[in-house]
Amino acid sequence: MTGISSAAAPPPTPWRPDDGPGRILELITTGQARTRSGIARLTGLSRSTVGQRLDSLFEADLVREGDVTASSRGRPSRSIHLNGAAGAVIAVDIGESRTRVAVTDLHANVLADSVEPLAVGDGPRALLDRVTATVREVIEEAEAGDKPVAGIGFGLPAPVDYEAGRVLGWSVMSGWDNYDIRGHLHETWQVPILIDNDVNLLTLAEHRRFWSDRQNLLYIKAGTGVGSGMVIGGHVHRGAQGAAGDIGHAHINGFGDPQCRCGNQGCLEALVGGWALARDLRDVQEGDDARHVVDRVRRGDSHAIAALRRAGRVLGESVAHATSLLNPDVIVLGGMLSTTGDHLMAGVREVVYQRSLPLATRQLQIAPTGYKSHAGITGAALLVRDHVLSPAVLDVALAAGSQPFLRP
Known part of the structure; x- marks a missing residue:
């Protein structure tokens, strides 16, 4: 399964002089600028200021410089790209009768996954506990136990209040209405947890990869x-x-x-x-x-x-x-x-x-659809990546001197 290229992220907002390292990373992941000189030209910042902000990203291991140089106004410059191995994403795609659990890198490449007969009719407590157990098994299979976890993305076959992370109203998920899914998972995983309707995640994956x-x-x-x-x-x-x-x-x-x-x-x-x-x-x-x-x-x-x-x-x-x-x-x-x-x-x-x-x-x-499988997982992983690497979230973590992702 091929992951999503960095260039397929949402278009960036206009540059502001006080924007920090998070906006620099956004320019890199969207493909707007992938060299130091390119970033300087696009932002109007001096090369030394660009270097300072990139240093924060290098120290957090979020970006790497490529071996191949790119020509820029006659001066060779190394390309800079998102380090997909900087963190792992837990992606969960819950269906009416089956649930897929996966661990991906930051490019949404699937490192390991498992499809389990976990049905929504089992109820929220039982299913979420079993998902947690499956996640641990998949992390072990992916040999990703030492990787920091960027977050968890959940897709549900039901209307979801995105901000609250809860199922609301009638759905095939009987017994899940207004259940605190995020709170339940936070008992085990102290990481950002993003929950959305499954079709929104399919839409996100389809749009990023193909359109x-x-x-x-x-x-x-x-x-x-x-x-x-x-x-x-x-x-x-x-x-x-x-x-x-x-x-x-x-x-x-x-x-x-x-x-x-x-x-x-x-x-x-x-x-x-x-x-x-x-x-x-x-x-x-x-x-x-x-x-x-x-x-x-x-x-x-x-x-x-x-x-x-x-x-x-x-x-x-x-x-x-x-x-x-x-x-x-x-x-x-x-x-x-x-x-x-x-x-x-x-x-x-x-x-x-x-x-x-x-x-x-x-x-x-x-x-x-261009997908044969893993579309829901890909969408869940991208949902997490968009959140944790957004400038507003990332700059706060970097300014506090903390690592942006947590150990499991």
């Missing part, structure tokens, strides 16, 4: 459930309370009003979610999630193929509305149901181009 040059992206996850994530102006958009992108539980007219898992009727998920398709196909074969549907499609089951194609057209209706509202540069289709070739994608494309105005679709790209 970092696009400012507006809509990601659709079509799996057992249905959700979406948005990048607006180059940054993940979560909304006022973290509920942005809950497309699966928006009512859609014209297709009947089947009962949804959330208690409402006529939700998009109740029409095209993997569990809904499995429900409609149950007269042919048992199955209750997206994996069962996909297995049948791959075996050439005509009933399952027809159901998935219909689902693509229904999903396209909602995506068309979102296209008109958001005017994205690119729409990415991911999730288990999207792994069966063009059966789902064809219907989405057909309806979006039919229903949306030409101005919104003139340069629009609709593409399948």
Whole structure:
């Protein structure tokens, strides 16, 4: 699994004369400047001042100089890059029935991971305790026990209040509503803990790795459930309370009003979610999630193929509305149901181009996800990296003379 290059980070804010080492690191990780002379030209700082601020980053082992020199106005200059080995990130991607736990470096390269049958139905205390035990096993497997831990990133299949780090409102995570996940984990891990909706993390990973040059992206996850994530102006958009992108539980007219898992009727998920398709196909074969549907499609089951194609057209209706509202540069289709070739994608494309105005679709790209695995883990790792290396957080740690990351 290839990690995320340093150049694929968010665009930096304008330089200010009083900005510290954290802003210098941001220029390096975003690829805006990767040599001492380049940093001096971009910031207007003298080479000696640039050197002083870089010294703080070198002392914290956050940056390294490369062996290959780069030409800069006729003067050779060593390139400077983020040291991915400076810290480890614990990344956790919790699903409805399985949980992936990984340890990554600061470039989001997976050092070791494990997929465990840890289901959200086990409840928060039991699942989080088992995740903690699994993390220790994965750290040992990665031989990363002596590495400082930068933080923990968590992805959850539920609406998440990002600031509070809690599940809020109805979700498939029964018993998790308002549970203090961060507080529970802090009993063991005294490190920054970032918690977000799983689709936001998929969106973050997809945008950084494949579409970092696009400012507006809509990601659709079509799996057992249905959700979406948005990048607006180059940054993940979560909304006022973290509920942005809950497309699966928006009512859609014209297709009947089947009962949804959330208690409402006529939700998009109740029409095209993997569990809904499995429900409609149950007269042919048992199955209750997206994996069962996909297995049948791959075996050439005509009933399952027809159901998935219909689902693509229904999903396209909602995506068309979102296209008109958001005017994205690119729409990415991911999730288990999207792994069966063009059966789902064809219907989405057909309806979006039919229903949306030409101005919104003139340069629009609709593409399948570029990930085959680890997208949620990558997003969780990037979420942590963005936080701990942000100038506001990093400068405080460096000014206090402390190491930015903690030993486990």
